[in-house]
Amino acid sequence: MPFIEITGLTKIYESDADRVEALRGVDLRVEEGAFLGVMGQSGSGKSTFLSILGGLAHPTAGKVSVDGIDLYALSGEKLADFRREYLGFVFQSFNLIPYLTALENVMLPLAVKKMPAAQKRAQALEVLERVGLGGRAAHLPSQLSGGEQERVAVARALVNRPPLLLADEPTGSLDTATSEEIMELLTRLNQEGQTIVMVTHNEENRRYFHRMVQLRDGLVVADESLRRVATSSAA
Amino acid sequence: MTLKTIALNNLRRRKARMAFLVIGLLVGIATVVTLVSLTEALTMETEHKLDQFGANILITPRSDDLAISYGGITVGDVAMQYEPIREADLPLIRTIPERRNIAAVAPKVLGAVRVGEQRVVLMGVDREVEFALKRWWVIDGRPVAADDELVAGSEVAAALDLRMGQQLEINGRTFTLVGLLQPTGAQDDRMLIGSLGMAQQLLGKQDNISLVEVAALCADCPVEEIVEQIAQVLPYTRVIAMQQVVKSRMHALDQFRLLSLSVAGVVVFIGALVVFVTMMGSVNERTREIGIFRALGFRRGHVVGLILLEAFIVSLVAGILGYLSGIGATRALLPFLATEHPHFEWSALLMGGSILLAVAVGALASLYPALHASRMDPTEALRAL
Incomplete structure (x- = not known):
């Protein structure tokens, strides 16, 4: 059974004057441990695709299941629980909370979890170490470079040990060298068993993916297998 | 976190x-x-203030036909047909069970006197008690300190054109006006106020009292009970709680x-x-x-x-x-x-x-x-x- 199964995914944005078909019947199956790149031009529907896969926007039609769970059969609060337990988000513009330190930002998904404070802290420190920022835990986002902020965002996405990591243009606002650092970090995580779906329009990034799906006008126009998925499943 | x-x-x-x-x-x-x-x-x-200074119980002679003017007493030309309060009975008030709640007992004698061509009301008071009890009285001059001294209410002073230090002749006795009471809006404005003993003599009411004001500590004491207890020791009088004052x-x-x-x-x-x-x-x-x-x-x-x-x-x-x-x-x-x-x-x-x-x-x-x-x-x- 595929880890992610998407069937007939359709999303239509309607207003009084406009009707935009962002996704038009997308079908996709992704296996566990994959590093999937979703590419396409601006307006191709890739951000809408990630929003729906992340349980943030309801599709107009179609079905999305992750690890056998039908996302949109869940109630609003259960969907929030699903996001917390199953997903890690890395946003394009980092989206760190400016008044929390790097460590507190990483601990954010644990804020509403019932677990000892010491355990939350240890878990967050461990993941900060993993992304190479153990020494910057007490710094505010404004005291970190763009690359470091992106690493904090990745650490925050991983702190809950989610089975699926979703990344939206994680290198979009970084320079080339820092972008490569982040992509290498994501590759390393994937090699450790993390399933990753990443949206990007940067062709440079395709070399990191196992598989690349190309969207255009809400349809999958290309689906290429680039590398074999490692058999490790230590997500 | x-x-x-x-x-x-x-x-x-x-x-x-x-x-x-x-x-x-x-x-x-x-x-x-x-x-x-x-x-x-x-x-x-x-x-x-009510506890310490204000009278809240009034003792008047029992009477069915008197018009009420000051605490149940009408003075002037109307004949007052009632059994007056005996001065000798006043200490009985201090014997009631709730006596510790009685702050002051202020007896008064009232009667009409002639000053020149005018008839006015003379009120004899216990000098020590009355002027302490009536804290709201504002006197130009000073309170009465001797038997031959008087304080005049504002309306009397205006009607008789009285001035401070003026000598007044009443029933053959000479008095000095030592104080002018500023308007109070009450009956006090229409009276001459002097010593109790002097007024009793002048009015021919020796040993008699027209009315008694009693200040009881009323914030947390049972005024009604005090009224009842005073009525028991002075059965020939009418004792009422001036609840209207408190209530207003x-x-x-x-x-x-x-x-x-x-x-x-x-x-x-x-x-x-x-x-x-x-x-x-x-x-x-x-x-x-x-x-x-x-x-x-x-x-x-x-x-x-x-x-x-x-x-x-x-x-x-x-x-x-x-x-x-x-x-x-x-x-x-x-x-x-x-x-x-x-x-x-x-x-x-x-x-x-x-x-x-x-x-x-x-x-x-x-x-x-x-x-x-x-x-x-x-x-x-x-x-x-």
């Missing part, structure tokens, strides 16, 4: 906004505390209390509006942040909880500071408003109530902004995904 950590950090970062919120609510709470505690202090002051003063205070509560209500409402507008602004400003929380798996309830927690912290601070400010304002204002007995009593109920009020107002005013925040579409909120 809990919701509390996020709330505290956010409040620390937005110090100016927090200060604005606190001040908005603090002013309301301080106003409530000031008005409530001032009203309480003024009530105590009034009770104290208490009514005035009730009106003040009502006005205070209305003003406080308006100020608290304005405070609630300040909280509402500020929290709504804060929520709108934090749209993206709330979107992040939702994307990271915060339930709607968590978002509501976070906003309400911030409101709770702010309201708690505002409540405590508002209470302290209100008490400070009361202490500063009290000496100007309660000149006789500026006594402030610390009240745990007022402290708890004002803090609870602040928290309740803060929470209620923040409820809609909190619900609004929780209903935000995370995708819209983020605008990134």
